[in-house]
Amino acid sequence: MSTATSRASRRDLALVWHQIRYEQLSFWRNPQSAFFTFVFPVVIITLFGAMFGGVGRSSYFYGLSALQYYVPTIAAVSVLGACYSQLAIVLSTRRQNGMLKRVRATPLPAWAYFLGLLAHCLVVSVVDIALIVGVGRLFGVPLPTQWAAAGAALVLGAASFCALGVAVASVIRNAEAAPAVVQLVLFPLVFISGTYLPIHSGVLDRIAGWLPVRPFNQALLGSFAQHTGVDWKDLGVLLAWGAAGALVAVWRFRWDPRAG
Amino acid sequence: MPDAITVSELARSYGAVRAVRGISFTVGRGEIFALLGPNGAGKTTTLEILEGFRGRDAGQVEVLGFDPADRATGRVLRERIGLVLQDIAVEPYLTVRETLARNAGYYPAPRDVGEVIALAGLAGQERTKVRNLSGGLKRRLDLGLGLIGDPDLLFLDEPTTGFDPSARRDAWQIVRGLRGCGTTILLTTHYMDEAQALADRVAVMSGGRIVARGTPADLGGRDSAQARIRFALPRGYAAADLPTGATAVAGDGLVTVRTSAPTETLHQLTGWALDRGLTLDRLTVDRPSLEDVYLGLTGTAAAEDPVERSDR
Ligand SMILES: Nc1ncnc2c1ncn2[C@@H]1O[C@H](COP(=O)(O)OP(=O)(O)OP(=O)(O)O)[C@@H](O)[C@H]1O
Ligand SMILES: [Mg+2]
Numbered sequence: 149m150s151t152a153t154s155r156a157s158r159r160d161l162a163l164v165w166h167q168i169r170y171e172q173l174s175f176w177r178n179p180q181s182a183f184f185t186f187v188f189p190v191v192i193i194t195l196f197g198a199m200f201g202g203v204g205r206s207s208y209f210y211g212l213s214a215l216q217y218y219v220p221t222i223a224a225v226s227v228l229g230a231c232y233s234q235l236a237i238v239l240s241t242r243r244q245n246g247m248l249k250r251v252r253a254t255p256l257p258a259w260a261y262f263l264g265l266l267a268h269c270l271v272v273s274v275v276d277i278a279l280i281v282g283v284g285r286l287f288g289v290p291l292p293t294q295w296a297a298a299g300a301a302l303v304l305g306a307a308s309f310c311a312l313g314v315a316v317a318s319v320i321r322n323a324e325a326a327p328a329v330v331q332l333v334l335f336p337l338v339f340i341s342g343t344y345l346p347i348h349s350g351v352l353d354r355i356a357g358w359l360p361v362r363p364f365n366q367a368l369l370g371s372f373a374q375h376t377g378v379d380w381k382d383l384g385v386l387l388a389w390g391a392a393g394a395l396v397a398v399w400r401f402r403w404d405p406r407a408g
Numbered sequence: 409m410p411d412a413i414t415v416s417e418l419a420r421s422y423g424a425v426r427a428v429r430g431i432s433f434t435v436g437r438g439e440i441f442a443l444l445g446p447n448g449a450g451k452t453t454t455l456e457i458l459e460g461f462r463g464r465d466a467g468q469v470e471v472l473g474f475d476p477a478d479r480a481t482g483r484v485l486r487e488r489i490g491l492v493l494q495d496i497a498v499e500p501y502l503t504v505r506e507t508l509a510r511n512a513g514y515y516p517a518p519r520d521v522g523e524v525i526a527l528a529g530l531a532g533q534e535r536t537k538v539r540n541l542s543g544g545l546k547r548r549l550d551l552g553l554g555l556i557g558d559p560d561l562l563f564l565d566e567p568t569t570g571f572d573p574s575a576r577r578d579a580w581q582i583v584r585g586l587r588g589c590g591t592t593i594l595l596t597t598h599y600m601d602e603a604q605a606l607a608d609r610v611a612v613m614s615g616g617r618i619v620a621r622g623t624p625a626d627l628g629g630r631d632s633a634q635a636r637i638r639f640a641l642p643r644g645y646a647a648a649d650l651p652t653g654a655t656a657v658a659g660d661g662l663v664t665v666r667t668s669a670p671t672e673t674l675h676q677l678t679g680w681a682l683d684r685g686l687t688l689d690r691l692t693v694d695r696p697s698l699e700d701v702y703l704g705l706t707g708t709a710a711a712e713d714p715v716e717r718s719d720r
Contacts, residue, residue: 159516166513170506177501177537246497249461253493254514254557255486404461 160260167256167264175268185234185272186279189226193218193280197287209346212373219284220292220368221343224305226276228334228361231269231306235313237326244323244405252403262314270306277302292372301367304383308360308390315393318400337361360389410473412437412561412592413458418467420453427453429616430467435609440583440593442603445613446706451596452494454613455565458594459491472561487516490559494566496546500539504530504549507538508556515557527585528552529578544575551582562586564595568602580605600702614706627701635670635695637677638662639688651680662690 176182200214209217242248251261285291292298320329338344340352341362347353356362363382370376413435420428428450435441443451456462458469460476469476474485498507505521512518519527525534528548533541541549547570554562567583568576583593583606597603603610604624612620612627620627641647641663652665652673667673670693681688 163513166510170502170510170513173506174499174501246493246495247499249493250497250553252461253459253486253491254511255483256514257483 160257163256164260164263164267167260168267171264171268172271175272181234181238185230186276188229189222189276190279190283192225193222193283196222197283201287208348210369210374213289215284215287215289216373217346217369219280219289220372221365223277223280223372224361224365224368225338225343226280227273227302227305227364228309228338230272230276231309232313232316233327233330233334234272235265235269235310236316236320236330237323239314239317240320240323240326243317243402246405248403249405266307266310269310270303273302273306293375294371294377297371297378298368300378301364301371301383304386304390305364305367308386308393309364311390311393311397312360313393314401315396318397318402341365358385360386410437411435411470412439412472413441413594414468414470415454415458416468418454418457418469419465420450420457420462421465426616428457431611431613431616431618432467433611433618433621435592435594437592438587438590439608440587440595440606442607442610443594443596443613444598444600444603444610444702445596446598449613449706450616451613452565455563455594455596459489459563460485487557488560490554490557490562492550492554492562492564492567494569496543496550498538498546498549498553501537503535503537504541504552505534507549508552511553511556517558518556519558521556524552524556527555527582529575529582544571547571548575548579551579555586559591561592561594564593566596566598569598576602600699612702612705620705634666634668635673635693637665637667637670637674637691637693639677639691642681642684642686642688645686651676 196218197215200218203209203214205211205213239248252258281289281291316330316333317326320326337356337359338361340347341356341359342353342365343361347356353362357366363379363385367379367382367386370379370382411434413433415434416432417430418428418432419426419430431450431454433441443454445451453462457464458471458476460482463477472485472488474481476482476485499510502510504525508521508524512521525531528551530545530548530552533545538546538549547567551564551567554564564583568579571579580602583595586593593606595606607624610621610624610627611618640661647663650663650665652667658664665673665677674693677688
């Protein structure tokens with residue numbers, strides 16, 4: 149019995165690996181998705197580098213230089229793009245054109261399909277962050293100091309934002325509406341979370357602190373630049389949002405383009 | 409050996425649309441069974457209930473001994489069935505070979521990728537990106553994806569729609585080849601000739617019901633046993649004047665006489681005309697084609713409840 153179980157789990161492991169490889173292959177082959185996922189954050193950080201490269205430490209940036217502040221927040225927004233936005237749009241498109249139904253027609257278990265997507269989003273996020281940190285380095289920003297804390301924040305953040313992306317794809321029926329809905333949710337959130345401009349309002353910070361974006365910004369700021377290590381409250385809030393997203397996804401996700 | 413598929417009193421509605429209204433049939437192991445019917449007859453609904461995509465409102469269904477609605481056994485069942493759905497959808501940026509290799513990895517004992525490429529008639533296209541395939545070639549890839557897991561049971565929803573005539577013959581050849589391997593096949597089609605060319609047994613669906621069933625020969629035979637004699641009624645005579653009794657005059661001015669003894673009937677009719685110095689203009693004798701039988705079956709069934717007829 150136990151050998152049968154271990155053989156089955158080895159097969160499942162191979163299956164997940166197989167799925168990750170083909171998910172990667174489809175992504176890198178698609179010139180558009182590869183371009184937009186990487187170009188946007190790199191352009192922004194390069195622009196900010198050119199604009200604020202000379203702005204030194206100030207209380208406006210919480211005692212950091214402007215770019216020391218922006219490298220982690222732009223890294224965070226690139227993870228949002230790679231996980232939340234990408235998944236919501238890709239999944240609703242795949243559902244609409246019937247590709248999800250095709251996946252369902254095979255014995256590939258749903259969890260293996262989603263693990264493949266999660267791993268894929270994580271890979272894209274890591275590449276994004278490496279690019280952004282690299283550009284920051286060119287403008288003289290020191291490399292992140294606390295790698296373990298940064299890694300923990302990244303994995304948890306990526307997983308949570310993937311779950312939220314799947315949740316949004318579960319709620320919207322129509323693939324054409326997906327990009328608009330995704331942006332409509334994301335833009336105000338990113339804005340009040342201090343991604344592009346530090347927010348110096350106690351009320352706004354407290355509100356944003358309970359929403360998913362600001363805790364992720366803070367976790368990356370803390371581990372990249374402020375040497376404050378792991379903030380358990382931030383990670384807790386992220387985890388709670390991820391769990392809520394996963395619940396909605398499990399409850400509402402549909403594979404079939406037609407209701408029924 | 410138990411049947412591969414048993415369906416009894418299956419029903420499914422979408423709101424007010426009663427798509428499937430209590431149908432029953434069985435498909436034996438190794439058999440090719442065709443569901444034949446016009447648009448909106450309920451073929452896809454039936455198939456997708458058997459495939460586990462849609463729920464049912466009533467009735468019993470068993471596929472290879474499993475209930476397709478049971479999530480716990482879904483994976484085991486899907487390892488043993490192959491699906492070709494009605495709409496084509498394949499990852500555009502992978503090549504033909506990559507697409508097949510990806511899906512092969514999902515099954516415990518898949519067919520060889522090269523073998524499926526040959527079987528589906530895709531030789532020479534291995535390295536073509538899926539987005540660059542023509543519609544017919546995409547459909548072949550779809551068929552290949554249905555075969556890749558080496559299924560015991562294959563569902564084909566309108567497998568040849570959109571094929572040119574020679575591609576259609578090729579697809580028929582593939583299906584016949586699979587029968588040789590012992591694969592059970594349930595297919596749907598709009599074409600009587602396709603059902604006739606492939607199926608061991610056929611059920612004709614219309615308006616959510618099975619309106620006729622049997623072997624293709626039976627189905628064709630039922631009405632073609634009657635010959636049809638048609639001619640223009642001579643001027644001044646009514647259909648009732650004929651010695652044989654005749655159906656009413658059609659819009660084109662021809663009367664139709666149906667008979668299972670055409671030699672005698674024809675003799676009576678021509679004798680009657682010669683006695684009176686008349687000619688039977690535009691005289692023909694024929695038998696209804698399979699197509700006529702099919703149109704007759706599905707036409708009357710649909711006319712019984714025009715309200716619920718689909719316009720798809
Ligand atoms: N998801 C759905 N929601 C609402 N109505 C549906 C749905 N699917 C099918 N129907 C309706 O149910 C009826 C049967 O449809 P079905 O697709 O099963 O027919 P079909 O025999 O496969 O037709 P076709 O030859 O056009 O593929 C039609 O009236 C159709 O409009
Ligand atoms: Mg159909």
